[in-house]
Amino acid sequence: MFKEEGLSVELPSKGEILARLQALQNKMSERGIDFAILFQNIDIFYFTATMQKSVLLVPKNGDVVFFVKKSVNRAKEETPLDFISVKDDREIINFIKSMDLKGRVGLELDVLPAQIYLKWTKELNLSDVVDISGIIREIRMIKSEYELRQIKKSGEIVDSVFSSVKGFLKEGVTELEVASMLESIGRKNGHPGVMRMRGFNQEMDNITITQGISGTVVSYADAPILGQGFYPAVPHGASLKKIEKNIPVLIDYGACYNGYITDETRPFVIGKLESFFEKPYKVALEIIETVNEIGKEGVNTRDIFNRAYKIVERAGLEDYFMGYDEGKVSFLGHGLGLEINELPVITPRHDIFLIEGMVFAIEPKFIIPHRGVIGIEVDFIVRKDHLERVTSFPYSLTVV
Amino acid sequence: MFKEEGLSVELPSKGEILARLQALQNKMSERGIDFAILFQNIDIFYFTATMQKSVLLVPKNGDVVFFVKKSVNRAKEETPLDFISVKDDREIINFIKSMDLKGRVGLELDVLPAQIYLKWTKELNLSDVVDISGIIREIRMIKSEYELRQIKKSGEIVDSVFSSVKGFLKEGVTELEVASMLESIGRKNGHPGVMRMRGFNQEMDNITITQGISGTVVSYADAPILGQGFYPAVPHGASLKKIEKNIPVLIDYGACYNGYITDETRPFVIGKLESFFEKPYKVALEIIETVNEIGKEGVNTRDIFNRAYKIVERAGLEDYFMGYDEGKVSFLGHGLGLEINELPVITPRHDIFLIEGMVFAIEPKFIIPHRGVIGIEVDFIVRKDHLERVTSFPYSLTVV
Incomplete structure (x- = not known):
């Protein structure tokens, strides 16, 4: 039933699922x-290919x-693993x-x-408990070729959205109007509408236009x-600001395909970019x-972070790089996968050595108080001897 | 800065915030x-009128x-409470x-x-810890007149979406296409794009078309x-099924205005409703x-639940009411507010006596395996001697 009506997506093979579990073990x-008990939907999906209770x-x-409470029928169709159908947690606890x-x-x-x-x-009388999430995130950091194919399909949705900006970005329309049209295009091209971010108190917009x-x-x-955003209750996302000429518009779009998230940002301008923004734009590009x-x-x-930072210092733009004052963040990029905040984080705070199959977004952005923002975000797949782009829409400034 | 560009929304008064805190105390x-330490964004927003780290x-x-890590500047603009600006958790812990x-x-x-x-x-060497969420949810269950005004504004977004269905619901278009257009209309009418649901492993679509x-x-x-949905990775939401004549289409839409969520469902049909669905439709209406x-x-x-269930039994539709087999849920409705799963839950499992200011959705739905679904969901505000509707779009079947 599911397959008839669904997108014809590639699903992970049983071998792939077993390899993921082996990596965890x-x-x-x-x-x-000695053993792990997993509860989170995304982690369990990664290791079983199905998302159930x-x-x-x-x-x-x-x-x-694998204990499945609901839906047992859907689990049967989806997971290559054997599982035990249970009514409630009590049954699971007794079994364990x-x-x-x-x-x-x-x-x-x-x-x-x-x-x-x-x-x-x-x-269960557990006394020696440690966090398993670090290990799971390390395993999920390295994508298989199957996963990379999904990431690239996710990138196609990003391309479809950026390619449509010219039709909607006009002087006098609001950020919200542009957002609503572009979101709709992403959805028609297969975005399921969710953007998953790991952690407490996290919520993620599908698109941010500023x-x-x-x-x-x-x-x-x-x-x-x-x-x-519009008000303190949802303090993020597009605002009701009207789009003006000559000031850069940043469009940060997050796509999802078959669960895999991509996340890129492009600068656009109507007319001619104000000269004030040229330097930070060129630094972002560099x-x-x-x-x-x-x-x-x-x-x-x-x-990678330090090399980027040297470019920023040479231009004298440290104060605005990745935010200003209390808004400054300490990373230049982040990993992507089933969640938008995966490893590796590109930061000077610690060492992660790139491995083939990692996927990350690099997002040099400059936030200049009272003036505006400019920057670029591009997703890369790590290969043995190069980086591979996930999308094809040009990352340079688009003049509308 | 915020106010200039934002929607002109009504914000809670200082008196209202202090009353909420007094209710908690x-x-x-x-x-x-003896004391509570709150961490969750929505709870803190409810008690402070600002959503910060x-x-x-x-x-x-x-x-x-009130300890604010980030953004201190935004907190200054938004909360009527005094607060302490801190750099990190360490400072908060030392202070406490x-x-x-x-x-x-x-x-x-x-x-x-x-x-x-x-x-x-x-x-903090805390040894006697209890869950405070039950109390917070009880307080949040009774809305102030300020909150009810926001709920009604949220209902206006619901009305704008249902009023637009006729233009988009056509034979041969996919559920996804209809969803993407209606979402876009809701967004243009001020939906910030988030749907908040309390709890672990929860995610919520803006719209579900089936x-x-x-x-x-x-x-x-x-x-x-x-x-x-489209695939196991996101097992919910609109599918790629093409809309047909004579079979009911259920559109379940969640709006958000100034943080307040409303959630209603309407049945639509192109052509003439198949007679098979007439009985469950009439029961839902009744x-x-x-x-x-x-x-x-x-x-x-x-x-309320039992009264509804009697109507279902009289029609002999118990097997399909609120799901069939493993899909059956044990409630007929749920509270609404800053989250979509607030109190009261309308269920036979426990007693909650209605109090003026409660807001809940009632959603009699019939799920008939191999055939389809029909049902209605309407939001109500509890008043002393009646219920007040939140939206105005008719809840009866709309023929397109």
């Missing part, structure tokens, strides 16, 4: 974790036990108790609510530009081009 | 909770302490330590990630109809009309 053995028990050796597991357990402590944590650790001061409003989030040139397997993400 | 005293400390008596608070502490255990729970209970079997696919969620007639302050929500 290997890392669990390395880190001395379910719990996944992973011992460090041997078969996983009967397995008499011992040792250190991994739980997704970054996202699992305290209530569930307290209930399950008490019921121009001038609307882009300079600082938000609660760890993002350089989140938009002004950073993208430099990263594209130096990026390949083995490069340290800290060095 | 009163309930904390009643339940023997922040923590709110509420003692059972005396002034609250210096207050030497004693006794039972309330935390939002239903949403607070275990990692944050473990860190703060350890750092017809025939696409509506009958069971999902992981506690909802009778969630749509089929349930809505019965609830509208009997609802007022003092009525038990359990009785």
Whole structure:
């Protein structure tokens, strides 16, 4: 039933799912974790190919036990794994108790609510609990060729949206009007409408359109530009500001295809770019081009950040790079996958060495108080000896 | 800056914010909770009128302490409360330590990630911790007149969307195409694009359009109809099914205005409704009309459910009411407010007596395997001696 009416998407093979689970078990053995109990939808989907109300028990050796509460019928159609159909948590807890597991357990402590944590650790008498999310995020950081194909399809939705901007970006229309039209185009091209972001208190717009001061409003989030929104209740996203000539408009769009998220930003201008924005624009462009040139397997993400920062310093634009004052964020890019905030984070705070199959967005952005914003965001796939672009729409300034 | 470019929305007065905090402190005293530490964005927004990276400390008596990490500038513009600007959690923890608070502490255990729970209970040496979310949800359940005005404005967005359906619902277009156009209309009319749902593993579509079997696919969620979606990675929402004549199309739309969510469903049909769907349609209509007639302050929500269920039984439609087989849910309606799953829940499982200011959706829906879906969802405000509708678009079947 599902397949008849759905998009004809490629699904992960059983071999791929088993390899993901094997990777998890290997890392669990390395880190001395005896078993893991997973609860989060996205993690469980990654390891089972189905998103149900379910719990996944992973011992460090041997078969996983996949408990599905609802929908059992949909799980049957979707997962290549065997599973146990259960009515409620009580059944799962009793089953796990009967397995008499011992040792250190991994739980997704970054996202699992305290209530569930307290209930399950008490019921199962778990005393040695560690966070398993770091390991899961490390595994998910390296995409398979299957996943990279999905990422590239997601990039096609990004291209379809940026290619449509010229038809809608006009003097006097509001940021919101442009956003609503572009979102609609992305949706028609297959965007399912969700943007997943890991963590507490996170919410993500499908599109952020900012121009001038609307882009300079600082938000609660760890993002350089989140938009002004309409009111304090939703303090992000497009505003009702009317689009003007000569001031850059930044369009930050997040696509999703088969669960895989891409996230890029393009600068547009109606008329002629005000000279004030030329320098930061050229610096952003130079950073993208430099990263594209130096990026390949083995490069340290800290060095990528530092190289970009040198370009910023040479131009004397440090004060505006990735935000100003309290709005400054400490990264230049972030990983992409089933969630928009995956590893690697491109930051000077730590070393991650690029590995083939990583996917990340690089987003040099300048936020200049009282004036506006300019920047670019481009997604890259790490290959052995180069970076591969995810989209094809030009990342240079588009004049409308 | 914000106000110039934003919608001209009504913001809660300082008196209203202080009354909300007083209500929380009163309930904390009643339940023997000495202080509470709030972390969740929506809860903090409710009690402070601003949504920042922040923590709110509420003692059972005396002034609250509001710690704002980011954005301090935006908090200054938005909250009527005094607050302390802090750099990080360390500063907040040290400040709270210096207050030497004693006794039972309330935390939002239903949403607070275990990692944050473990860190703060350890750092602050908290041993007597209870869940404060139940109390917060009870307070938020009763809306002020200010909030009801926002809810009604939210309902206007719902009306704008349902009023536009006739222009887009055509034979041969896909559910997705209709969804993308209607979403766009809602956005242009001020929908900020977010739909907030409390809890772990929750995600919410802005619109769900289903017809025939696409509506009958069971999902992981506690909802009778969630749509089929395109693929297992996002197993809900509009599908690529083409709209046909004579079969009911259900359009379930969620609006947001100034943070307040409304959520209604209408049945549409192109041509003439197949006779098969007439009985369940009339039963859904009778349930809505019965609830509208009997609802007022003092009525038990359990009785509302039971009254509706009697109508279902009389028609012999129990097997399809609110889902079939594993897809059946045990409620007929849910509260609305800053989140889509607020109290009261209209269910036979417990008693909640209606109080003026409650807002809830009643959604009698029939899901008939291999055939399709039909139903209605209408939002009501509880008044002393009647229910008040939130929207004005007719809830009866619209023939296109």
